[in-house]
Amino acid sequence: MIGIVGWGTYIPRYRIKTKEIAESWGDDPLRIKDMYLVEEKAVGLFDEDTVTMSVEAGRIAITRAGINAGDIGAIFVGSESKPYAVKPISSILIDALGASHNVFTADLEFACKAGSDSIISAMGLVKSGMIRYGLAIGTDASQGEPGEHLEYSVGTGAAAYVIGSENVVAEIKTVHPFVSDTPDFWRREGYPFPVHGEGFTGEPAYFRHVVTAAKELMSKLGMKPTDFDYAIFHQPNARFPLRAASILGFPLDKVKDGIVVDKIGNTYSAAALMGLANVLEKAKPGAKILMVPFGSGAGANAFYIETTDLITEKARIGKTVEQYLAEKMYIDYSYYLKYRKLIRMH
Amino acid sequence: MVLITTGVYINGYASVPPSRHYEKGVTELFAESTLKALEAAGNPRIRMIYMASALMELTSEQLNAGNVLREYIGLKDVPTMRVENGDGSSSLAMLAAVNDVKLKGGCVMVVGIEKPHEVTSTKLNKFISFSTNSEYEAFFGVTPAAQAAIMAREYMNKYEYSYEDIAVWPLKMHERGAQNPNAYFKKAVKMKDILESELVADPLRLYDVAPYVDGSAAIIVCSEPNKRDAIIQVSGAGMGVGSAYFASKQTYAALESVKPAVDQALAESSMKLEDIRVINVHDTYSIIGLMTLEAMGFSPQGMAPRLMRDGAFDPGSKVVVNMDGGLKAMGFPIGASGLYQLISSIAQLRGEKPFESLNADAALVHDMVGIDQESIVTALRRGD
Amino acid sequence: MVEQNLSIPKYWRRTQQYYRLTASKCGKCGKIYFPPRKVCDCGNSTLENYELPRQGSLVSLTVLRSVPVDFEKQRPLLIGVVDLGGVKLMGQVVDCPTPDALKPGTPMEVVFRRVKEDGEHGIIYYGYKFRPIKGCES
Numbered sequence: 001m002i003g004i005v006g007w008g009t010y011i012p013r014y015r016i017k018t019k020e021i022a023e024s025w026g027d028d029p030l031r032i033k034d035m036y037l038v039e040e041k042a043v044g045l046f047d048e049d050t051v052t053m054s055v056e057a058g059r060i061a062i063t064r065a066g067i068n069a070g071d072i073g074a075i076f077v078g079s080e081s082k083p084y085a086v087k088p089i090s091s092i093l094i095d096a097l098g099a100s101h102n103v104f105t106a107d108l109e110f111a112c113k114a115g116s117d118s119i120i121s122a123m124g125l126v127k128s129g130m131i132r133y134g135l136a137i138g139t140d141a142s143q144g145e146p147g148e149h150l151e152y153s154v155g156t157g158a159a160a161y162v163i164g165s166e167n168v169v170a171e172i173k174t175v176h177p178f179v180s181d182t183p184d185f186w187r188r189e190g191y192p193f194p195v196h197g198e199g200f201t202g203e204p205a206y207f208r209h210v211v212t213a214a215k216e217l218m219s220k221l222g223m224k225p226t227d228f229d230y231a232i233f234h235q236p237n238a239r240f241p242l243r244a245a246s247i248l249g250f251p252l253d254k255v256k257d258g259i260v261v262d263k264i265g266n267t268y269s270a271a272a273l274m275g276l277a278n279v280l281e282k283a284k285p286g287a288k289i290l291m292v293p294f295g296s297g298a299g300a301n302a303f304y305i306e307t308t309d310l311i312t313e314k315a316r317i318g319k320t321v322e323q324y325l326a327e328k329m330y331i332d333y334s335y336y337l338k339y340r341k342l343i344r345m346h
Numbered sequence: 347m348v349l350i351t352t353g354v355y356i357n358g359y360a361s362v363p364p365s366r367h368y369e370k371g372v373t374e375l376f377a378e379s380t381l382k383a384l385e386a387a388g389n390p391r392i393r394m395i396y397m398a399s400a401l402m403e404l405t406s407e408q409l410n411a412g413n414v415l416r417e418y419i420g421l422k423d424v425p426t427m428r429v430e431n432g433d434g435s436s437s438l439a440m441l442a443a444v445n446d447v448k449l450k451g452g453c454v455m456v457v458g459i460e461k462p463h464e465v466t467s468t469k470l471n472k473f474i475s476f477s478t479n480s481e482y483e484a485f486f487g488v489t490p491a492a493q494a495a496i497m498a499r500e501y502m503n504k505y506e507y508s509y510e511d512i513a514v515w516p517l518k519m520h521e522r523g524a525q526n527p528n529a530y531f532k533k534a535v536k537m538k539d540i541l542e543s544e545l546v547a548d549p550l551r552l553y554d555v556a557p558y559v560d561g562s563a564a565i566i567v568c569s570e571p572n573k574r575d576a577i578i579q580v581s582g583a584g585m586g587v588g589s590a591y592f593a594s595k596q597t598y599a600a601l602e603s604v605k606p607a608v609d610q611a612l613a614e615s616s617m618k619l620e621d622i623r624v625i626n627v628h629d630t631y632s633i634i635g636l637m638t639l640e641a642m643g644f645s646p647q648g649m650a651p652r653l654m655r656d657g658a659f660d661p662g663s664k665v666v667v668n669m670d671g672g673l674k675a676m677g678f679p680i681g682a683s684g685l686y687q688l689i690s691s692i693a694q695l696r697g698e699k700p701f702e703s704l705n706a707d708a709a710l711v712h713d714m715v716g717i718d719q720e721s722i723v724t725a726l727r728r729g730d
Numbered sequence: 731m732v733e734q735n736l737s738i739p740k741y742w743r744r745t746q747q748y749y750r751l752t753a754s755k756c757g758k759c760g761k762i763y764f765p766p767r768k769v770c771d772c773g774n775s776t777l778e779n780y781e782l783p784r785q786g787s788l789v790s791l792t793v794l795r796s797v798p799v800d801f802e803k804q805r806p807l808l809i810g811v812v813d814l815g816g817v818k819l820m821g822q823v824v825d826c827p828t829p830d831a832l833k834p835g836t837p838m839e840v841v842f843r844r845v846k847e848d849g850e851h852g853i854i855y856y857g858y859k860f861r862p863i864k865g866c867e868s
Contacts, residue, residue, distance in 0.1 A: 496791075
């Protein structure tokens with residue numbers, strides 16, 4: 001049995017309401033809220049980034065897994081907003097977490113799918129017997145161009161998963177990818193903000209890949225939506241996952257625990273993984289979970305996960321997503337801009 | 347008090363008025379103080395120069411400054427010992443000079459030199475922060491002001507003082523500065539000005555912080571006096587240490603490095619605290635000035651603000667503190683500050699303008715490194 | 731190459747301290763030192779590594795407005811003394827722009843944050859900071 005041994009998340013304390021941003025740009029706050037169903041988003045100020053969040057989430061994951069950092073044989077970090085274009089987060093984690101030097105490490109990029117790609121990479125090394133435990137992290141503090149609609153949804157957060165074959169609390173039974181060359185959203189080398197194709201990000205990108213990956217997975221397993229207790233989708237806003245659920249036939253009550261974007265925004269590589277953490281923190285043993293992270297470019301990984309008897313005890317150890325959601329401090333738009341642009345203020 | 351001949355005499359001294367001397371570099375400042383001091387001493391042959399500076403290399407980008415400076419004033423074959431000990435550089439240089447003269451006789455020159463205004467204010471803040479623990483304090487943006495602020499907060503909490511109570515220090519210092527034509531800041535201030543001044547590190551405000559000034563001060567120290575009257579001797583010196591990491595201090599409401607330094611200086615001088623009439627303390631921050639009075643033993647713990655307010659250390663009292671206005675009114679030339687305070691003390695013992703009203707024959711000069719990292723106390727005696 | 735103002739080796743040597751608060755513990759008398767020490771006050775020079783706990787309490791605090799140039803855009807800095815299991819550290823307190831509710835005894839936790847960077851091109855320094863566990867208003 002290969003799967004999740006422990007998990008940890010990190011969400012910064014600061015929040016800004018989308019209403020606050022809308023008013024600065026003369027957009028109707030109610031219409032914005034209706035479009036995206038994102039009320040507020042988590043913001044990392046000048047001293048938080050994808051490295052710091054990886055460390056915090058990673059530490060909790062290791063504690064929850066009940067392992068020594070020295071037992072980790074691989075560290076993979078997925079992100080599209082690294083502070084260095086060249087210099088890995090995964091190597092900093094060795095020192096920050098106290099892992100051994102004999103670790104397979106790499107940083108991965110596939111837009112918002114990279115956190116899940118890190119999980120899959122770790123699974124392969126565990127399954128082949130090359131490592132005992134792997135640490136897989138999705139972390140993003142992505143860039144939103146001020147005045148552009150991405151700003152309404154781009155959030156900040158990290159989710160870390162310890163993957164192994166001992167003391168598994170949620171078995172990853174199957175993973176099924178669906179990928180194609182679909183340029184819906186990208187960021188050019190050296191350019192500060194991502195650019196996207198607006199409506200093109202919908203049907204040809206998000207929905208095609210998420211729905212196809214999910215359908216192909218269920219078909220391969222001979223399963224239907226009614227067989228699952230939870231469905232978690234990548235969440236660039238709250239509308240997209242709700243619509244994907246509707247297309248696939250999942251009712252709202254199976255989907256709602258997996259959606260956190262309305263409170264923290266789109267955490268990109270951490271997004272679906274954060275939804276998964278929230279679910280794991282509430283699920284009973286034997287819960288069947290469908291998780292479909294998606295990354296622009298584009299591709300989706302459909303996961304079939306089932307919790308074991310060990311899940312309940314693990315949920316209690318370490319900070320939960322709900323606890324993070326409850327810790328918040330609001331900032332206004334000028335404060336937000338000052339600190340989000342700080343990096344460029346030299 | 348027993349008069350003891352120690353063999354270390356102050357034969358000449360001079361200082362450049364402290365200010366922002368944009369028009370003078372280290373060479374010009376050095377020349378101004380040293381040439382005047384040498385003339386006052388009768389132009390003796392100098393065997394060695396002890397040069398005190400905290401920031402010379404950082405602000406003026408000159409290593410082995412001694413060579414450049416001595417050549418500028420035409421001195422040949424005089425080695426320079428460059429002494430760096432943060433803002434306690436001067437007293438350490440004086441200590442080295444005193445030991446030298448005691449051993450080898452003749453005359454040496456002690457000179458302090460500092461040019462903080464060579465760089466912008468936030469750059470200077472960075473250099474000053476190097477006086478804290480580089481890897482574990484300055485690394486995070488900690489400055490001596492932050493450390494002094496925490497001491498102020500803890501002191502105020504412990505002894506139940508309001509900010510206005512400890513603001514007595516700048517009030518008193520500027521009263522004195524207003525009477526001192528050599529001061530940098532020559533105006534008296536009102537309590538209202540102090541209370542409304544901008545916050546530096548709460549609770550400390552602008553008036554709690556001694557302003558950085560460019561300066562140079564020189565003292566000629568010899569084994570034979572060149573005068574018959576008002577002979578000033580260095581009778582002793584002492585050193586005490588605190589912690590090189592602020593958070594490790596035993597207490598934040600009192601200074602730890604001062605008392606051992608005072609005790610040693612008095613012992614070497616065969617003097618007691620009661621013999622001291624004049625003290626000059628290193629008031630980089632108002633709270634440091636107040637706490638030094640207590641640490642030296644001139645005030646019971648927690649009483650200094652009250653005693654200051656009641657005029658217990660004003661000119662005319664048994665013990666007078668910082669009659670020149672202290673670093674507060676004289677300005678703070680960092681590594682050169684101790685030399686300025688030594689010169690003030692000498693002038694005070696000799697009853698020179700504007701200290702004519704004083705009648706004192708023993709002084710203690712307190713110099714400090716950072717916030718209570720180290721204290722050096724020098725004892726001066728007047729003999730006829 | 732563009733000028734680098736921040737030393738890499740000087741920082742890299744201390745990442746055990748900056749990332750994990752690795753202190754020294756005297757093998758003879760048990761005293762714990764942070765920053766680490768080579769020789770204990772008791773005279774023993776065999777000290778072991780010891781990671782400080784990541785939770786503690788606030789001792790004192792000031793809001794520093796006059797900051798060094800490399801922190802200029804981060805001003806004001808909240809500088810505090812925090813007690814971690816009996817060992818006191820001085821550093822930045824974060825996630826609390828108006829610290830009026832913070833007082834001695836407020837529970838604090840260690841967080842891993844960016845400290846500063848060398849312009850747009852140079853190294854980023856990471857290290858420990860402190861924040862109130864229950865949030866700024868508690």
